[in-house]
Amino acid sequence: MAKITLSNLRHSYMADPKDDADWALKKLDLEWEDGGAYALLGPSGCGKTTLLNIISGLLTASHGQILFDDEDVSLLPPDKRHIAQVFQFPVVYDTMTVYDNLAFPLRNRGIDEATVDSRVREVAEMTDLTSMLGRRASKLTADGKQKISLGRGMVRTDVNAILFDEPLTVIDPHLKFQLRSKLKELHDRVKRTMIYVTHDQTEALTFADKVVVMNMGEVVQIGTPVELFESPQHTFVGHFIGSPGMNVIPCEVHDGQAHLSGQRLETSNKADAGTTHAEIGIRPEFVTFSDQGLPAQVLKVSDTGRFNIVETNCAGNKIKLLLDEGSPIPSENAKIKFDAASTRIYVDGWLSGSEHRHE
Numbered sequence: 001m002a003k004i005t006l007s008n009l010r011h012s013y014m015a016d017p018k019d020d021a022d023w024a025l026k027k028l029d030l031e032w033e034d035g036g037a038y039a040l041l042g043p044s045g046c047g048k049t050t051l052l053n054i055i056s057g058l059l060t061a062s063h064g065q066i067l068f069d070d071e072d073v074s075l076l077p078p079d080k081r082h083i084a085q086v087f088q089f090p091v092v093y094d095t096m097t098v099y100d101n102l103a104f105p106l107r108n109r110g111i112d113e114a115t116v117d118s119r120v121r122e123v124a125e126m127t128d129l130t131s132m133l134g135r136r137a138s139k140l141t142a143d144g145k146q147k148i149s150l151g152r153g154m155v156r157t158d159v160n161a162i163l164f165d166e167p168l169t170v171i172d173p174h175l176k177f178q179l180r181s182k183l184k185e186l187h188d189r190v191k192r193t194m195i196y197v198t199h200d201q202t203e204a205l206t207f208a209d210k211v212v213v214m215n216m217g218e219v220v221q222i223g224t225p226v227e228l229f230e231s232p233q234h235t236f237v238g239h240f241i242g243s244p245g246m247n248v249i250p251c252e253v254h255d256g257q258a259h260l261s262g263q264r265l266e267t268s269n270k271a272d273a274g275t276t277h278a279e280i281g282i283r284p285e286f287v288t289f290s291d292q293g294l295p296a297q298v299l300k301v302s303d304t305g306r307f308n309i310v311e312t313n314c315a316g317n318k319i320k321l322l323l324d325e326g327s328p329i330p331s332e333n334a335k336i337k338f339d340a341a342s343t344r345i346y347v348d349g350w351l352s353g354s355e356h357r358h359e
């Protein structure tokens with residue numbers, strides 16, 4: 001197990017990168033604690049796989065360093081880094097038994113058979129494979145095979161970290177929930193540094209203690225699931241996390257205060273000095289119908305079971321509300337109100353006044 005530090009890391013696939021867009025990874029400085037459960041979350045193309053490959057050594061970064069427990073491993077080949085990786089598609093030897101598949105990484109390193117046997121049985125028990133140890137891997141379903149991959153990722157005790165690259169892609173939707181919870185449980189038991197890459201917020205938020213949210217090659221926020229929900233540092237985080245995501249509404253700024261349709265809005269922060277145009281971020285959970293609010297027209301109501309998602313038009317902006325089922329929805333003369341403590345001003349996408357603001 002190891003603490004992993006990324007220092008001043010950048011990567012471009014181009015020989016001569018010129019502008020910002022030429023970098024698959026912009027400047028990254030990160031520290032992952034020993035034994036932590038992390039998720040790397042972001043849309044397709046944001047640089048997740050590039051970063052995983054740099055950690056495992058399949059790719060050498062154009063700039064910067066990667067350290068395991070303060071030792072620079074930037075130039076070490078993959079087999080010297082002691083990283084276990086679980087990929088999107090199960091990597092199993094079909095002709096071998098489940099037992100032999102799980103034993104493979106250990107036998108490959110010359111571990112004695114008694115240790116192999118006890119580790120294989122322990123990991124099989126954790127991954128619910130005990131009753132299948134004698135079966136050929138080819139006889140298992142896709143999720144069974146992916147459990148073998150997970151088991152193989154965990155069977156070695158000498159790994160610095162286990163990397164999961166979208167490991168639930170091939171799993172049936174109804175089994176995803178089961179495997180997601182399993183992974184969390186496995187982390188709690190083995191306490192290894194685990195990094196889970198996904199574009200699915202539910203997977204990231206269920207698994208990780210801390211989520212690293214990436215967009216266009218940069219980290220926009222690192223936080224616990226609650227922090228990402230309650231205080232998004234960037235409109236991207238607000239919009240990407242949550243269902244539906246945060247409302248992001250252009251507004252005018254006078255003397256640091258946000259105005260919408262000529263009305264001043266109560267917000268939890270002020271706009272940076274000199275700002276005239278900005279955006280308001282407010283989650284649908286914190287918008288309500290109220291006689292004191294801004295005039296809005298109800299466009300659509302979607303019933304999700306426990307909640308209603310109400311889409312409104314307020315001064316030309318689409319604003320969503322998330323209401324408990326049974327909460328009244330006005331049929332005319334609707335007015336909406338934002339909860340002041342959860343209404344934030346964002347400038348150039350970043351939370352106004354925040355230290356995290358991009359330089």
Ligand SMILES: Nc1ncnc2c1ncn2[C@@H]1O[C@H](COP(=O)(O)OP(=O)(O)OP(=O)(O)O)[C@@H](O)[C@H]1O
Nearest residue numbers: 013023024042043044045046047048049050051199
């Ligand atoms: N081998 C490569 N050569 C050139 N460009 C690449 C290569 N691999 C990735 N890229 C580019 O680098 C950027 C980041 O890609 P990366 O695969 O790391 O993103 P990702 O977040 O893992 O996306 P996905 O979820 O689709 O795999 C993208 O713009 C991609 O087109």
